[in-house]
Amino acid sequence: FAKMRAGDVLVCRQSTVSWAPLYTMASAVVTEIGGALCHAAVVAREFGVPCVVATGGVLSTLIDGEPLEVDGSAGTVRRLFPVTWDDPEDAKLLWRRDDAHNTHVVTPLAAEYTRYGSNYGMRRRDEELGSPVLARLQTFNGRSYSATKALRPPDEMSAHQKVALAKRRTLARRLRREWDERYLPELNEHYAWMRALSLEGLGGGEAASAWDDLWRRHRRAWRIHMLVTAGAYAVMDELADTYKTLIGGSEADAFALTQGLAITLQQLEKDLFALTETVRRSPIIADAIRRGAAVDELGARDPSFARAVDAFLRAHGEAGASGDHFGSVAWAEDPTLLIRAIAQRLLIPTEDPEVRRSGLRGRADQLAAQARTALADRPEDLARFEEVLAAACATGPLTEEHNYWLDRRNHANMGRAARTFGTRLVRDGVLRDREQIFLLYLDEVRDALRAPRDLSSLIAERETEQERWRRLEAPETIGDPDAGLGPKAGPTWHLLYREVQDDPARALRGAPASAGVARGPARLVRNLEDFAKFRRGDVLVCQSSNVSWIPLFTSAAAVVTEVGGPLSHAAVVAREFGIPAVVGTSVALSTLVDGEPLEVDGSAGIVRRLTA
Known part of the structure; x- marks a missing residue:
């Protein structure tokens, strides 16, 4: 009774008049046994609550928290988002819909991208840093959900969280050097391999091995990703806590101390500004862009503009995808997206990025100077502030730089490589269109590379499945609503x-x-x-x-x-x-x-x- 909330659908075996307090809270009632004159049916009618009785096995079929539509007139209970748990223990967790990355139904290969990417990376990170909370990502009916699972008893959680936090902060102190000297060069090597990928002359077994190698590199990239964000988020939280505790300032001002230091993002904006100004100085190109001319036409009108676009795409072409769904294209694959961005900027003059950055750094320096003045007669606190600020200025920018180098570039290169394998499967008669590879799971692609066979019927089934999933109403949460560890408990x-x-x-x-x-x-x-x-x-x-x-x-x-x-x-x-x-x-x-x-x-x- 204690877990019943107003608006819930009451699902039970049977009931008596003593259950009336629940009926007045319920949006509907569903029972396993009973008839039109059973206690549940009579009480439901008395309070005007839609009710379906005698459903048989409903308690073992439905999942606590899943959305239902109960039609008491037709005697039907429609599952708006049916969930099948691979592991029954997962039903005991609270799963939150991941609207930060995917707000729509993803394909099977996109689900594998998450499973062997962020989900794998979080698990390895938590193992390495000793987190008492395990973060999980999983896909249900094509929608992404996250959950956190406590690995320690409640009375031990606080002590273990302190130990794990100390490890993250220690990682943050060395992370900038490891990023520059180790992680970024390694990522560039993986991306170079992906860009150079060719299946020409490879047999089925060799192509399957290349497929496995691609996903091995994907897993490694996401292991780096999660270590980087673990340290970067930790030191920024530490900066906010330190600033508020020692200075009494706001969290927003604390974070402002590091603004303008994400050099890669600043460079992206500077290069986009320069490209736009190049167009602004060329009336022919500017007019052509305003009327929606194709990229080829623009290049033909002004070869120097084509060269400028090529240079921009060599530097930043793996950005540009508006979403995080695996398979969306970046600027390099569809330069039209870049041209649209330029067209918008042509409407009104844009502020010089260097002037903007200078102003941001000026404000950051002012805030730091005010902090130093406030701590001038407290040397130990001042030393603590300086140490945390230095660590945050070095590592903090990776809270978003990583998105450029890891999320965006890995996303683009993995997508390009997947299409290379899709082209191979089209050649082998497995698929009719290379984009259909996103409707297969990782193992299915490997098997098709080794032993090609026509998968047209399977693709048709998956297309139907995708359409059915898109009609479902994905709830904000599924699983046990009382199992949450708090809004800020997990690393996500x-x-x-x-x-x-x-x-x-x-x-x-x-x-x-x-x-x-x-x-x-x-x-x-x-x-x-x-x-x-x-x-x-x-x-x-x-x-x-x-x-x-x-x-x-x-x-x-x-x-x-x-x-x-x-x-x-x-x-x-x-x-x-x-x-x-x-x-x-x-x-x-x-x-x-x-x-x-x-x-x-x-x-x-x-x-x-x-x-x-």
Whole structure:
């Protein structure tokens, strides 16, 4: 009885009149046994609650927390998101929908990308750093969910968490050097191998071995990814805690101490600015872009512009995919995406990135000077502040630099390599289109490379399955609602945080992510197609983001997201470019109206609706 909540569907074997308090809370009632005049049916009718009885085996079939539609008139119970647990123990965890990375149904190979990527990397990281909490990622009906599982009894958890945190902070102190000298060179070697991949002249067994090698490199990249983020997130949290404890300042000001130091992101913005200015100085190209000319036509009109685009794509072409779903294309595969970004920037002059960065570093230096003044007569505290600040300035930028070098580049290179194998399977008569490889699981591709056979019927089944999954209503949580370890217990909370709202008609609350106050019209951006409607001075309202959204960030008056904490991708990128931001508002896309005027207070974490 204690776990019943208002609006739940009461599922039970049978009931009596003593269960009336639950009936008045329930949205519907379902029982295993009974008839039209059984206790459950009569009590349900008495309180006007839809009810279906005598379903037989419902308690062993349904999963606690899964969404249902109960039609008491038709006598049907429809499972809106049926879940099959590979391990029954997983049903005892609370699984949260991962809206930070995938907001739609993913393909089988994309699910494998997560299974052997981020899920594998988190497990190896937790083993190495001794976390008392195991982070999990899994796909149900094509939708991604995350969960955390306690590995220690509650009375031991705090002590083990302190030990694990100390290991993360120690890692942070050496991480910058290891990134520059070890991890980044290794990643570049993996990506070079992927780009050079060719299956010409390889037999089936050799091609299958190359497939396995590709995924071995993928696993290694994600093991690096999770070690890097473990240290980077830890030292940024440490900076915030230290600043608030010693200085009494805000978390937003603490994070501002490191803004402008993500050199790769700054370089991306500088190069995009330079490319746009090149177009601005060429009326012929600028006019052609405004009317939607194709990339080939632009190159034919001005070969120097074609060379400039090629140079940009060599440097940054593996960015540009708007989402994290495996198979989406980057700028290098579809330069039209880059041209669209330039077209938007041509509408209004863009601030020089170096001027912007100089201002950000000036404010950071000012905040640091104020802190030093406040601690001048407390030498031990000052020394502690200086040590943490130095570590954060060195390693903290990797909270988002990693997204460029790992998420975006690995995503692009793995996708390109997968299509190479897809082309091979088309040649062997296994598939009709290379994109169909994303509808297969890893083992199925390996088997098809070794022993080719027509998989047309399987592909048709998978296409039908994908369509069926897209019709399902994915709930925010599944599993045991009482099994959660708290909103900030797991290592992924920075990415998945959501603030509970109390008065969304007037204002939304979220995590204060990037200091400052700005006003502008709300521009709701849900996907790549929505990029085109964005204008300079708009408030970017989105689910979440990644570094490929930089062209929008640098044109935005402010940023508001539904998902994420102060170290999420959107928060870090907003700070890096000095854009006020509030993240983790939960309901921004479903509550705000496109074009309505907003005031975003990134210091207080408030989004005010000015017409409310």
